[in-house]
Amino acid sequence: MNKPLLNTIVNPLLSWYYSSARVLPWRDNPTPYRVWVSEIMLQQTRVDTVLPYFERFVAALPDIASLAQADEQQLLKLWEGLGYYSRVKNMQKAALTVMKLYNGKLPASFEALKELPGIGAYSAGAISSIAFGLRFPAVDGNVLRVISRITASADDITDIPVKKRIEQQVTEILPTEAVGDFNQSLMELGATVCLPNGAPRCDICPLKHLCLGFEHGIAAELPVKTVKAAKRAEAKTVLVMVCGDKLGVTKRKKTGLLAGMWELPNIDGALSMEECITVVKDMGLSVNEIQPLTEAKHIFTHIMWNMMGYLLQVNEARNDSITWVSPKDLKERMALPTAFKAYIRHYYAYLNSNTGR
DNA sequence: AATACGGGGGG
DNA sequence: CCCCCAGTATT
Structure with a gap:
């Protein structure tokens, strides 16, 4: 139902992305391995935090084979301070599987990628589209926020069915060319313009002329999320x-x-x-x-x-x-x-x- | 559906 | 302080 509206964001967003995207090391040379490492590091972690870790990690372990045979303490040392340490252990498990089942190369398959430890719906979509050009959505927190605001949806984005629906909506508008760039453009907009915490930069947004949240003056109020348990x-x-x-x-x-x-x-x-x-x-x-x-x-x-x-x-x-x-x-x-x-x-x-x- | 799992940046 | 972040696995 929102397809006509959402379809109109594709070209403006891609144009904006090609003129405004940040220069990032994993975008320079997007091999499947480098895309994989970057996506795992970026789970719940900001780009600026990841940058020094990424360079150090791929320098120490330049390919899947070296990751597969690395010592666990070396892995943890490379991850020290980044948090969510199971991410790097799962990456090594996945690397061993890739050596065994896929001849040391990441499979160009959403389903096969999602089977690997540490790769869920988002990361499988990101790697599929960015590294392999496959038409799958990569819906992270940025995309949930951007889509909620554009469609002026007050649905709770912590709700699994709501997340599934947004994945479906994004899937329907994925371009056949440059699908990885499009997925990244949605995230890039969320990370640099359509900011969280009630602070969207609608003044500089390339989509404000078609954003229902902006039109209704409620962009800053969205998305809706349920509060989490106290620590x-x-x-x-x-x-x-x-x-x-x-x-x-x-x-x-x-x-x-x-x-x-x-x-x-x-x-x-x-x-x-x-x-x-x-x-x-x-x-x-x-x-x-x-x-x-x-x-x-x-x-x-x-x-x-x-x-x-x-x-x-x-x-x-x-x-x-x-x-x-x-x-x-x-x-x-x-x-x-x-x-x-x-x-x-x-x-x-x-x-x-x-x-x- | 809820909880475990790090750490840092910005209001 | 509080919120959120290029989420995933487990229960």
Whole structure:
């Protein structure tokens, strides 16, 4: 029913895209591998954040074969700070499948791509259209917002059927030529002009003359989304344990939050200095000095960590659970989540204050 | 249909 | 603070 309206956006949008699109490294040389890597990195992540990660990743792992055989810690290190770490593990699983089933080349098939771990409807459509020129839609948050505004739709875009309907609407207007460019033009408009949070730049929009949301003065009110659940708060006590110039780290379990990454040893709850000393002694370590550190907060999508920390100088002892690492190894090898950044800083500050003596 | 899963940028 | 982001997998 909106097809006549939506059909009219195709040519203006493509023209605008060819004159105004940002220059991005994965657009320069859109091999299937580079498009794949970029699309996975861009899941729930802004372009500016991705740029340095993308260049470093494809330089270290230039093809699917090298990704397939990479060490997991190397993968996590390349992804360190980018978040949603299962993305890179799923990419490696997919790379192994591609080596086995498709002779090391990504299949030029929407259905086959969507079967691969980490590739859902959006990413399969993006790779299909951008890397292979196949006529499939790539409907991300940008596109849901742009289409909602153009059609003045107040439907809740968190609703699965609504999302399916918009995918269908976009499918109907996909051009036969330059389908990848068209999909990107919709996203590009959403990312640079049809901005979220009630801040669309209708003044500079190439589609304002045909946008129903603009015509009715409700573009800023759209799209409609249901609110998400509140995040829970957790108290943590983080240990910055130093032995000589080495730092004590532990590895997180294989599943769940920050799976498989290294971290500073930490205990649930806010421990007093005395409780902290007891815990560390129970780990088989002897404490020479202890000093409370500043509090820190880290906010995940669904959890908030309220952290207290202690700097401890300890003697090395028989202990299976702690790994002692040099500053160099910490920097070059260990993948640490951003949540511990505040306390890692205390470790480096400690090293600096010691070299002065 | 709801929840788990990171982190950062901008109002 | 709150919102949202070139989403996917699991329950």
